[in-house]
Amino acid sequence: MLDLCKIFGVEKGEKFKIDGYEDIYFIENGYLYYIGDYGEKKSYLKSYLIINDVVGKNIIKIPKKKNFTDDELCVLKNIDKKYKWIARDKSGNLCIFDEKPNKNEEIWDNVIRSDFIELNCYNSLFNSIQWEDEEPVCIDDYVDRESEED
Incomplete structure (x- = not known):
């Protein structure tokens, strides 16, 4: 089975963007997910991107949010x-x-x-x-x- 984290150079659960795509992605349980926005409700949906379409594209890691007092x-x-x-x-x-x-x-x-x-x-x-x-x-x-x- 492919190790998607290695392919994309990210940690499990780390949010990232793929150059040329609008969605925010993350990897969990061996699957690539994207965050869908439906009004005020966010959904986590399995992505069916074709790996060959995204290999070699820049991966933009999204910094984790800070916890401010x-x-x-x-x-x-x-x-x-x-x-x-x-x-x-x-x-x-x-x-x-x-x-x-x-x-x-x-x-x-x-x-x-x-x-x-x-x-x-x-x-x-x-x-x-x-x-x-x-x-x-x-x-x-x-x-x-x-x-x-x-």
């Missing part, structure tokens, strides 16, 4: 909506960005040099955001923020 979620909810990303640099400073930053040798930075703010007063919070994270955290994935125009 109620206090941390409250802080995130009250950050100006223009700031969409939060990350911690190598020295431990927490920063928010209006554009998705890239990780360089010691900080998260933006080639465009967009707007960012250091949140030094919150460095003791957000312990789940680490320098070792491969991607910055998208704030809107965790809280629903009202914009001032609403």
Whole structure:
């Protein structure tokens, strides 16, 4: 039997996307599943993708969600909506960005040099955001923020 985890380079249960396909996939009990969205209800459906159609395509792993405390979620909810990303640099400073930053040798930075703010007063919070994270955290994935125009 084929080991789908080896073929796709993912762990059992790890969510991922396949370049060129819209769905989110995961592997459980030797089967490839995708997450179907039916209104407010999510369904896990067996996928019948043909392996030859997807071999060699880029696999995009979806980072696991962070577990934020109620206090941390409250802080995130009250950050100006223009700031969409939060990350911690190598020295431990927490920063928010209006554009998705890239990780360089010691900080998260933006080639465009967009707007960012250091949140030094919150460095003791957000312990789940680490320098070792491969991607910055998208704030809107965790809280629903009202914009001032609403």
